[in-house]
Amino acid sequence: MNPIQEYQLRDTRRYFFGKAAAGIGGAALASMMKPELLRADSADESAGVLPALHHPPTAKRVIWLFMADGPSQMDLFDYKPKMEEYFDKDLPDSVRNGQRITTMTSGQTRFPIAPTLFKFRPHGDNGTLISELLPEIGSIVDDITIVKSMHTDAINHDPAITFIQTGSELPGRPSAGAWISYGIGSPNQNLPSFVVLTSRIAPGSATQALFSRLWGSGFLPTKHQGVGLRSQGDPVLYLSNPAGVDPTTRRKMLDGLAKLNQKRFEEVGDPEINTRIAQYEMAFRMQTSVPELTDISKEPKHVLDMYGPEVTDPGTFAYNCLLARRMAERGVRYTQVFLRGWDHHGALPGSIRQLTKAADRPAAALVKDLKQRGMLDDTLVVWGGEFGRTVYSQGTLTKDNYGRDHHPRNFTMWFAGGGMKKGLVHGETDDFSYNITEKPMHVHDLNATLLHCLGIDHEKLTYRFQGRDFRLTDVHGNVVKEILA
Numbered sequence: 001m002n003p004i005q006e007y008q009l010r011d012t013r014r015y016f017f018g019k020a021a022a023g024i025g026g027a028a029l030a031s032m033m034k035p036e037l038l039r040a041d042s043a044d045e046s047a048g049v050l051p052a053l054h055h056p057p058t059a060k061r062v063i064w065l066f067m068a069d070g071p072s073q074m075d076l077f078d079y080k081p082k083m084e085e086y087f088d089k090d091l092p093d094s095v096r097n098g099q100r101i102t103t104m105t106s107g108q109t110r111f112p113i114a115p116t117l118f119k120f121r122p123h124g125d126n127g128t129l130i131s132e133l134l135p136e137i138g139s140i141v142d143d144i145t146i147v148k149s150m151h152t153d154a155i156n157h158d159p160a161i162t163f164i165q166t167g168s169e170l171p172g173r174p175s176a177g178a179w180i181s182y183g184i185g186s187p188n189q190n191l192p193s194f195v196v197l198t199s200r201i202a203p204g205s206a207t208q209a210l211f212s213r214l215w216g217s218g219f220l221p222t223k224h225q226g227v228g229l230r231s232q233g234d235p236v237l238y239l240s241n242p243a244g245v246d247p248t249t250r251r252k253m254l255d256g257l258a259k260l261n262q263k264r265f266e267e268v269g270d271p272e273i274n275t276r277i278a279q280y281e282m283a284f285r286m287q288t289s290v291p292e293l294t295d296i297s298k299e300p301k302h303v304l305d306m307y308g309p310e311v312t313d314p315g316t317f318a319y320n321c322l323l324a325r326r327m328a329e330r331g332v333r334y335t336q337v338f339l340r341g342w343d344h345h346g347a348l349p350g351s352i353r354q355l356t357k358a359a360d361r362p363a364a365a366l367v368k369d370l371k372q373r374g375m376l377d378d379t380l381v382v383w384g385g386e387f388g389r390t391v392y393s394q395g396t397l398t399k400d401n402y403g404r405d406h407h408p409r410n411f412t413m414w415f416a417g418g419g420m421k422k423g424l425v426h427g428e429t430d431d432f433s434y435n436i437t438e439k440p441m442h443v444h445d446l447n448a449t450l451l452h453c454l455g456i457d458h459e460k461l462t463y464r465f466q467g468r469d470f471r472l473t474d475v476h477g478n479v480v481k482e483i484l485a
Contacts, residue, residue, distance in 0.1 A: 048185035050461070057455030058419025058485070059380040060187075062180070063324045063335045065363055066382075068161060069208055069343035072389035072404050073412040074433045075116045075352055078148050079129045082431045083115035083391065087399075091392045095432050102155055104345060104394060105405045111392035113432070114402035117349050126423055133356040136364035137414075142423040143367055143376070144416040145483045149427020149436045152387050152408045152443045157208040157343070160386035160408065164443050165214045167472045174218035174463075176447055177334035179472045180454060181224040182217075183461045188331030190289035192227040195327055197320040198338045200231065202354050205341030215336060219465040221271060226336065229294070229323070231315025247287070293326055306365040310358070321362040325369050328379050342385060345394050346403035367416045380418025380453050387411050391432045410436045413446070419453045421485050444477035452479045 074080060091111040105111070120129040123138035128146065130138040137144075154160035159169035166173040174182070177194035186193030196215045201207055215226030245253075265273040296304070296312070299322070310316040317339045324335045341355050363383060370376040388411025389404035410429045428438040448458040451472065458477055462469040 048181070048183045050183050050456070053184065053455030054457040054460055055452075055455055057453065058378070059417070059453040060378045061328050061331070061333050061335070062177075062380045062382065062418070062450065062454070063328060063337065063366070064382040065321070065366070065384075066336055066338050067342055067359070067385040068210060068338050068340040069157065069206070070160075070385045070387045070389060070406060070411070071342045072116075072344060072348065072352065073148070073410070074389060074391060074404075075118055075348070076131045076134060076356075077146060077412040077414075078410075078429055078433045079120040079131075080115070080391070080431055080433050083113055086113040086432075087115055088112045088397055091432065091434070095430065095434050097435075099409065100155060101390075102406050105390070105392075108394075111390075112397045113391055114393035114397050114404070117400065124423055126425070128423070128425055131356075133352065134360045136360045140364050140367050140416070143371065144414045144422070145420045145424040145426060146412065146414045147426045147441055147483065148410070148412050148429055149438065149440050150384070150388075150411045150413050150443070150446070151436060151440055152411075154387070155406050155408050157386065157406070158211075160406075161208075161210075161214060164386050164446070166218070167444065167447055167474055171211075171213050172218055173470070174220045174224070174472070175213075175215050175226065176450065176472055177215060177226050177336060178217040178220050178224040179461060180334050180451070180456075182220050182463070183451075183456055184333070184454065186331060186333045191293065191327065191330055191332050193333040194224065194226040194336075195332050195334070196226040196228045196336045196338070197323060198228065199317040199320050199340070200315040201339075201341045202358060205351065205355065206343040206345065207340040208343060210338060210340065219470070220463060226334075229290070231319075289330075293330065294323065296322060296326070303369065306368060308361040308365070311362070317358050318362040318365075321366045322369075325366055325373075325375075328370065328375060329373075344389070344404055347401060348403050349401060370417060376417035378418065380420070380450065381416040382413065382450070383415075384413030385411070388433075391434055407434070409434060415483065419485055421483055424483060426480075426483050439482065441480050442476070444473045445480050448473050448477035449480045449483070453484075 074083075089112065091113055096111070116131070119132045121132060121138065122128065123130050124141035128141045130141060152160055152163060154163050154169050162171055163169045165175050167176075177196075181193040194215065198210060212228070215228070217223075217225035261273050294314075296319075304311050304322075307318045307322050311318040311322055313319055317337070320337045324337050327335050339355075339359055341351070344351050367376065367381055370379050370381070388407040388409075390407045392405075394403040394405045410433065426439055427436065427441060429435065430437050451458040451461065458471060458473045458479075462471045464470075
């Protein structure tokens with residue numbers, strides 16, 4: 001049809017009412033069958049959708065120290081002394097058993113075994129073996145649960161980190177923090193319920209990109225997405241008022257904007273309009289709450305010393321760990337602290353020394369700090385990345401140098417507080433740290449257990465989208481009760 005004639009037809013009353021009838025009828029039918037879909041969100045914008053928790057929680061909040069790029073479990077937690085006998089020998093076919101490998105090592109003619117260069121020492125009441133690279137984490141081993149039998153489905157970084165963050169390898173699903181914000185909200189109306197801190201990486205570190213969709217809200221209302229705090233300039237973009245605009249003027253502008261948005265909501269009923277109003281109001285309150293949050297000048301010297309010399313440098317992992325504790329004090333429900341640089345395909349010994357020097361002390365200090373404040377019991381601290389590393393070397397192997405490829409078959413994470421057992425080592429792997437031999441724990445099990453600690457049944461926190469009910473764990477996942485106190 002000629003586009004001009006088509007436009008003229010659409011301009012007639014008969015065409016308008018003919019096309020509008022189906023839409024109006026559908027809206028009327030939806031309002032009768034499920035009227036809550038057309039209502040505004042709860043007046044309490046900080047509340048979640050769950051009217052009550054599914055069971056008593058053991059944790060009120062989560063701090064996830066995410067070691068992006070896949071730390072080497074063999075060099076940090078999973079001690080395999082027998083590998084010293086296998087130096088430079090090929091990985092037996094009976095161990096690999098035809099399992100897939102990445103394209104980065106699939107072209108190698110050999111898969112020579114690279115024992116760790118680092119010594120392991122016993123720590124804690126149970127003599128748990130921890131690498132010499134992590135002496136401070138070794139000092140808190142009686143307060144943490146170490147899971148050596150984590151495994152995932154993805155073998156490359158982006159799908160693996162997307163999977164552990166959202167429960168799906170495909171982009172577009174809500175992140176765990178967004179699900180928690182959606183389900184139970186936040187007790188603090190002056191800060192977001194979900195905050196993200198990305199730590200500065202060491203010079204020369206090999207790393208992968210972090211995409212904001214990793215803390216996005218997917219198909220959930222956008223107010224549940226993570227809010228990233230920056231280390232330079234305004235902690236949040238456009239937090240400060242423009243030149244010449246004082247707080248009183250800003251308040252008047254927001255009031256006027258809220259009236260316009262409310263009028264628009266009454267006309268079209270789009271719930272994202274209420275989300276927009278709520279976010280404008282949150283931004284206004286954050287102009288006061290965020291500067292107070294990021295001002296660490298009143299922290300006692302003994303606390304700053306515990307986190308290490310980098311704690312006063314914004315953007316460092318030490319600074320972000322301290323900030324995570326301050327957010328926990330203020331009721332932030334879910335805090336994600338990213339530390340990148342664990343992608344050690346080559347020159348692992350030198351690179352991992354540099355990274356653990358930055359990572360070890362602050363992570364342990366966070367647990368100690370929460371404990372001495374009486375907050376560890378109801379704060380769940382999680383440490384870990386998206387997958388592990390291979391026992392065989394990528395590239396040239398020498399006595400003092402090697403690299404490791406991606407390994408999804410097993411990796412190590414640890415947990416502290418929030419209802420977890422203390423001083424426990426859960427799961428075991430074979431002599432090559434290649435296959436799990438006891439008590440496997442899948443990524444879906446991890447997320448199911450995390451929600452359980454917050455009082456949420458992972459099978460009951462759902463959101464209907466495109467004709468089906470979605471959840472963080474999709475149709476999988478079991479709560480791992482063996483690691484719960």
